[in-house]
Amino acid sequence: MSHHFVSVFLLFSCTMMSETALRDLNLLPKSERSNEASSKDVLAKPYVEPTDENVGGKQRKNVVSLVEPPANGNEVGHSGTEVVVAEVEYIESDKLNDLEDVDESLKLLLDGLGSKDWVLLCETLNNVRRFSIYHKEALQDILDNVISLVVKALKNPRSAVCKTAIMTSADIFKAFGDSIIDLLDPLLVQLLLKSSQDKRFVCEAAEKALIDLTIWVSPVLLLPKLQPYLKNRNPRIRAKASMCFSRSVPRLDTEGIKDYGIDKLTQIASAQLSDQLPESREAARSLLLELQTAYEKSPVLAPEQDAPSDQPQVVYTWEQFCESNLPKLSAQAVLRVTSITKEGLVSGL
Structure with missing residues (x-):
């Protein structure tokens, strides 16, 4: 009798736990459910969107949890997992310091811009900004490749990457002016998109970059580039x-x-x-x-x-x-x- 009671109790407990787990999983966004179901890349770098945008006029930061997967390859969630909190800081152009090692930074630039590690990508985008401000001549020979990778970063679903790429675009406009006109089209369409349909703090950055564009690129070159978008199907x-x-x-x-x-x-x-x-x-x-x-x-x-x-x-x-x-x-x-x-x-x- 007692064995029968224990079996029924265990079956009931397992059923309740399964229902609870299923209910919790259904409450998660689809992307998180996918991560829950996969043990290979689960929580490699979970991302927390900023909630303290422009508070008190201070610089905005993205607080990010970087959860290192355990060495044995098991799922994250075991006790002892090291959690590292990083901050992606949006630094205004006049606050950016010069590069410590120009030659080494230049060697790593294109690989960093193509990295799937989005924190490294943000750091490299800021280095592009530093090159634009302090050493723009070093970018001349690779500018087309740099801009192609910046455009790719503008399409990144992570807001931190997207905003940093927008700020990079603005510094490129200021540094190179009319000389980027032949490379402008893909940048322009992404900035118009981001200024019209993204999160508020991304929209604001894109609008500022578009203002910089009209300041640093002469109107006789810019107006023909803008004109086709005046008839775009998207009203925004x-x-x-x-x-x-x-x-x-x-x-x-x-x-x-x-x-x-x-x-x-x-x-x-x-x-x-x-x-x-x-x-x-x-x-x-x-x-x-x-x-x-x-x-x-x-x-x-x-x-x-x-x-x-x-x-x-x-x-x-x-x-x-x-x-x-x-x-x-x-x-x-x-x-x-x-x-x-x-x-x-x-x-x-």
Whole structure:
């Protein structure tokens, strides 16, 4: 009788434990369930997303648990397992120190950028930043390979890697400026994506990098790169591209606007006025005001007219210019925006 009771009790206990374990496993995210089911790479480097973003204006850090697998190859979880806590720190460019050994760091650079060890990858990305700031000439011969690996890091699902790669992109823009224009496309598309659909602190870093891009790459080269994204199917990418475009155009001087074509720029801005996202529409309004100001200050921007040489040239007003270069409804929308905004500025004086 007692043996029967013990058997029933053990069977009941095992059943309860199995149900509890199954329930706990089902509560885990899918990725963690996969790790639970595998004993080969389980918990090699579990990752904890930061929860103290920008607290008190301090630098943000990712606190990461690095659990070393035991030497005997058994599953992690046995007593005595060594747990190491590391911090991935986002260091501002002006706080980055120079490299201790330039030659050795250069030898290890490409291998480090290709590493699957994401902590080493972050460290190497910061070394790319140091090279860009202190020894950019050392990167010249391998810049295309470096940028390809930075783009790969931008696609990394770990936020720490992604943000560090974004900061690296910004330092590359500052260091190399116009000389990276032929390598820009893959960087640009990733930054537009990250600024529009990622975690907040990653979005902020990507937006800052895009601002740096418009500062350090001349508009005459950058605008043609941005223009295709103004028609992207993703409205958030269109919005970020519109904001970059609007920031870049004012950096053109009068001759630059004339060469690019003020009629073309006005048509681009008018198309963004009807975009579904307010960021795109606001960028378009800002750009149209810049174009209106440039047009009214510089008659050279006005289109040349066929007239007898003995008669003075008649300069189109802004209204006439819009009506002659845009469809009727688009011209009305542009004039409504520029006149209302201008009236508002005058009344606020």
